[in-house]
Amino acid sequence: MIIGNFPNMIQLIAKPKIILQKSAFWIIAGLVFTILGCKGTQELSNPDGTESEIELPVEDQFTSEDSLNFLKLLRQKEAAISDYREAYPKDIEVLHVDLDLAFDFQKQSVRGIAKLLISPHFYETKEVFLDAQDFELGRISLINKDSTSKLGYQYDGKVIQIYLPEATGRDDSLWVEINYEAFPERNPTAGSSAITDTKGLYFIDPLDTIPSKPTMIWTQGETEHNSKWFPMVDKPNQRFTQTFALTVPDSMISLSNGVMVKQENLGNGLRKDFWEMNIPHAPYLAAVGIGNFGKVEDRWKGVPLGYYVEKGYEAGAKKVFENTPLMMEFFSDLLGLDYPWPKYDQLVVKDFVSGAMENTTLSIFMEELKLTEREAIDSEWDYIIAHELFHQWFGDYVTTESWSNLTLNEAFANYSEYLWNEHHYGQDVADLKLVAETENYFYEAETKQVNLIRFEYADSEDMFDSHSYSKGGAILHMLRKVVGDEAFFESLNLYLTQHALQSVEVHDLRLAFEEVTGRDLNWFFNQWFLDKGHPELLIEADYSQPENVLLSVYQTQDLNTTTIYKIPFEVSWYVNGERKVKTLVLERAFQQYALENTDAIDQVYFDEQKHLLALKSPGFTAEQWQKQFMQSQFGVARYEALDSLKAGDERGILLEVLKASLSDPFESVQESGLLTFISGQEWLLENPELEEQIFDLVNTSKNNSIRSTALDVLAANWPDKYYSTFKLLVNDPSYLVAGSALSGLVASSDRKLSEEELAKFELESNYRMIIPLAEYYLVNDVKAKGGWFTKKVETLSGDGMYYFLGYYGEYFSMNPEEGKEEALAFLLGKMKNDPQPGQRLGAFQALLGFADQEEVVEAMSRIASEEDDDFVKAYYDYFLSSLKFEN
């Protein structure tokens, strides 16, 4: 690699006056000498043959290590230029896209006529470059007033270069028509962990050959994949209005951006739907969904809302999406800007390649949101619904100008989950979710630390990481704390209105905040958005003067890679149950603060509400954690205290806190406490009052998750004693509760389930019921259930599928005569082809049960060698290498 820069060195040396700085000159000369020396020549000549007048260095003045380090430095500085990902140059703008599309289900292709309104941005041009991946092109014409004229073009399979008859300037616009057929299935490339494929447009079971799969078409444009099905400039800093005419089978409905204006019956079982989107948006936000969907109608103010899902799941969709109007109201109020689009549809599809996507007016969701009405009782999808909805402002209304600024979309969408939780479920729920988000980031930061806004990613898909999402959201929360709520939301309003329907970069956000607050915020944006890493803080408090506690804070992060932060923070304490708080600023590597608290205290809290993105070591003893648990008014602080005690070894103190946790007002604290008792039998035996308390939670808690966990504790410790409770609650409307009750029945040692009961549970489709039943069959070695296992594995998805795969594999390894070969084929197929990395991993884990067969291990190894997800691949390699060792 270093040798690759050799010609550059020569050029530098040829012009010594530009590198007169002595050391650099000598190091370069030394390097050239060394390299040429290796080649066995003493002559030093330039590429053009001229001799350079260079004095050779004194032998021992510089080592070759100096030379290499210098070269490395040069390489880094040059790479800063060559690797820079600039926002895509706007040579032309596509102002309107008119599409007439028909879908060939047999060939999985899209036949289209695209008419694009095009105008140069500033500079005159005679050529137009359009993204169009894997098309077969027909005629391309310029549309004149009454006629069309053929245009010449070149096409390399990715970009069409169209030659215009004459130079066109920014005051001109022209209509170009492109006849084409697009083949999204061609030239597949791997996506990212966030978006697992790049076809742009997906035919699901196009010929209706899989009974469990409905036939449908949907699209996924982000990042630059919509050019797999229509031609345009596929960059986020473009913006167009659109009219889409979609020819679809009569039996299906179509969905797209904007509103449907007309439907035309074509005969032959076909229909043409006309969609119009009059407000310009970015190319990656264009979308189409076609299928036999059921619809639930709703409304917020004058905006029609549609929740679309596979037929038969409408009642579930009504419940899953029921908070949408409330969210629209809340976000519109908060931002001072009403939902800015004419309608909002939410569509749940099969085999989606991501969690969900915020196409303008048409968000598309993975099938995990397809729930029956009963399943929807425990729906926990508010966060993803809020996330995509908030994108309609941040992402769709104002749009990142380049993937480098992706966090301008994703940090906001991520933070909307906090905002909605805070508003609807309360401060504690929001704060705990934020802690979980920061933990995502800290986990990623162990192996990857990059600037939040970054201009040198390898692939745009790499931007969809915990930096852009979790860290971004946490930074917005800190920004809110720095400027205050009123300024925060007023600044967001200014940013949205100033940049309405435009693309933005991070400075636009800063300037909006500066304009509203009248404060310079470069310090904040520089350290958090334009730099990498995070603070690591060591906190000490000296209580020797209890009425004037001395707080010391050290920034202990590695300063070779990370900056010293300026961090406004809160320190708090309690006097007779009343919370006192001071806001201070940390801006040095080590800083001390006299708190002047006046009342005598023996405990202070640094960032009690966990609002800072920082790794903190408060240095608390178990007694201090206990005190935090007992004192703090914040659920997140009590949760942290319990968590820290669970990780320690002060069992006595932990037990005291656990007892208190069961009646904590914050349900997540209750649940965390309960989980400890699943394996904490000795505590329960020594403290019989706990058993009663836990049993009470089963019956009195309003939270099904708590009731379910309490049942899990009973099932783990007294499966026979609570048989009648399980028997009763196995019919609870909540699957969380019923599933735990069924686990209890299954765990009961002496009373087996009757044939009648088994037959009833076998019909269930929810994995919370299916998994305990599978467990029952395995533990009791029940035969002739191969058909049931096969049927269930074909219908499950998401978490349920992941868990079930293990039972499925084990059943056929125990009962090979019932269809082991088919099971192996299924698992190997899943490991090879499932779009979700987690499911591929699940299939691999199930296959490990067959690892005594050489041909299975060989097949697994073959598939593993093609795996492109780093985490999954590392997991495969670890287990496969140990298998090979054993064999």
Ligand SMILES: [Zn+2]
């Ligand atoms: Zn998002």
